[in-house]
Amino acid sequence: MHRFDEKTQQLSDAIAAYADNRLKLNPVPLDGVATPQELQELVGQTITREGMGGLPALELFTERLAPKCLSIDHPRYLSFIPSAPTREAAMFDLVVGASALYAGSWLEGSGAVYAENQALRWIADLVGLPPTAGGQFVQGGTIGNLSALVAARDTARALTDKRPYRVAATFGSHSSIETACKVMDAELVKVPVDDWQLTGEKLREVLEENGPDTFFAVVATAGTTNFGIIDDIDSVADVCDEYGIWLHVDGAYGGAGLAAPSVREKYDGIERCNSFIVDPHKWFFAPFDCCALIYREPMLGRAAHTQHASYLDVLTGSTDWNPSDFSIGLTRRARGLPFWFSLVVNGTDAYTEAIERTLEVARFANEEIKKRPYVELVREGSLTVVVFRRLGWSAADYQRWSDDLLEREEAFVVPTSHEGETLARFAIVNPLTSEDDITAILDTMA
Numbered sequence: 001m002h003r004f005d006e007k008t009q010q011l012s013d014a015i016a017a018y019a020d021n022r023l024k025l026n027p028v029p030l031d032g033v034a035t036p037q038e039l040q041e042l043v044g045q046t047i048t049r050e051g052m053g054g055l056p057a058l059e060l061f062t063e064r065l066a067p068k069c070l071s072i073d074h075p076r077y078l079s080f081i082p083s084a085p086t087r088e089a090a091m092f093d094l095v096v097g098a099s100a101l102y103a104g105s106w107l108e109g110s111g112a113v114y115a116e117n118q119a120l121r122w123i124a125d126l127v128g129l130p131p132t133a134g135g136q137f138v139q140g141g142t143i144g145n146l147s148a149l150v151a152a153r154d155t156a157r158a159l160t161d162k163r164p165y166r167v168a169a170t171f172g173s174h175s176s177i178e179t180a181c182k183v184m185d186a187e188l189v190k191v192p193v194d195d196w197q198l199t200g201e202k203l204r205e206v207l208e209e210n211g212p213d214t215f216f217a218v219v220a221t222a223g224t225t226n227f228g229i230i231d232d233i234d235s236v237a238d239v240c241d242e243y244g245i246w247l248h249v250d251g252a253y254g255g256a257g258l259a260a261p262s263v264r265e266k267y268d269g270i271e272r273c274n275s276f277i278v279d280p281h282k283w284f285f286a287p288f289d290c291c292a293l294i295y296r297e298p299m300l301g302r303a304a305h306t307q308h309a310s311y312l313d314v315l316t317g318s319t320d321w322n323p324s325d326f327s328i329g330l331t332r333r334a335r336g337l338p339f340w341f342s343l344v345v346n347g348t349d350a351y352t353e354a355i356e357r358t359l360e361v362a363r364f365a366n367e368e369i370k371k372r373p374y375v376e377l378v379r380e381g382s383l384t385v386v387v388f389r390r391l392g393w394s395a396a397d398y399q400r401w402s403d404d405l406l407e408r409e410e411a412f413v414v415p416t417s418h419e420g421e422t423l424a425r426f427a428i429v430n431p432l433t434s435e436d437d438i439t440a441i442l443d444t445m446a
């Protein structure tokens with residue numbers, strides 16, 4: 001057996017011990033944020049010609065840098081969309097890091113790609129996509145949405161000599177759709193909503209107004225980031241079918257709810273999409289960064305994204321399943337493996353249970369807000385986002401309250417806004433977030 005030298009062995013043990021300890025912390029500290037000046041004083045210059053040595057470098061991280069990073073998996077981290085990796089997924093991320101895997105091509109990473117594809121298949125089954133559907137794990141919803149929309153555009157332009165340049169999406173669609181359109185020099189047309197949802201009827205009006213053949217894609221959102229609203233996908237799919245327009249479903253946050261029977265019917269029609277994304281790093285308990293991008297017809301993704309070069313001919317000339325062919329980006333980490341491993345270890349029922357648990361706590365939060373006279377729900381909650389107002393508070397009041405909670409490491413709840421009004425918002429994706437956490441935070445607003 002090969003051995004490390006003594007120093008390297010000590011570092012290896014220390015890193016394993018750190019990871020072991022971090023994964024056992026319960027509760028994890030919320031930790032905080034520092035200014036660049038504060039970090040300059042606390043940490044200073046770390047990279048030197050001689051090197052610092054392993055243990056001091058690790059200590060520098062654990063004692064001075066890590067405490068200045070919020071723990072996204074803290075049960076009272078309820079801002080943006082949090083993340084709550086399972087321990088198995090987080091542990092396996094270490095294995096992925098230690099294994100020098102390359103998962104861009106079948107030739108180089110067939111075992112990893114095979115396993116990742118089973119995780120993609122589980123998701124494709126939840127959506128109801130045919131056995132031929134497939135794709136890859138990209139780093140996040142932003143790249144997932146962009147990659148799908150590029151495939152949609154190329155497909156549309158290959159079919160006609162017109163050059164459709166527009167995308168239609170719901171008003172509540174994520175900022176990354178706007179970004180994707182900017183990158184592609186496409187025009188985003190936001191469709192007015194009907195009771196907060198994108199519907200086929202409203203979509204049809206917008207298509208007719210602008211000329212249906214100027215559109216190459218429609219984006220339905222399955223769980224808006226700010227409110228958790230799921231568009232009326234079935235009626236949207238009818239209109240997409242009628243006009244022959246690609247339907248992309250952005251389920252970056254809400255897609256995980258497909259595994260929860262109590263909300264499954266809200267997604268009806270999703271099986272008709274041409275492409276779909278969900279971020280396992282959001283509500284599917286995987287570590288950053290991980291987005292499943294799935295095409296109904298992977299060939300169309302491949303036609304849009306395969307990179308060609310003489311030094312790649314050995315890969316692109318084959319019929320192998322090369323993940324890099326389905327998205328922007330060539331080199332890729334096997335970032336779907338931690339998610340896959342956790343699914344294998346825990347079984348999919350555990351995922352259903354954990355997601356249902358977060359839905360239960362979100363329903364509790366809705367009820368609790370209705371009971372309290374000083375707060376008011378903005379809209380009856382959908383999925384696990386809860387948006388509410390504190391009666392009588394100004395934007396500055398919300399900010400002060402939020403800053404104070406973080407300062408005391410009590411909770412991380414930043415305000416959001418809707419139609420110009422500042423509001424409070426909980427996003428619950430952590431099965432360890434409890435009813436007590438919700439009441440404790442609401443109590444601080446009294």
Ligand SMILES: *Cc1c(COP(=O)(O)O)cnc(C)c1O
Binds near residue numbers: 223225
């Ligand atoms: C978070 C989110 C995105 C962007 O995903 P990233 O992983 O942050 O790039 C896109 N769409 C929706 C609905 C989201 O919630």
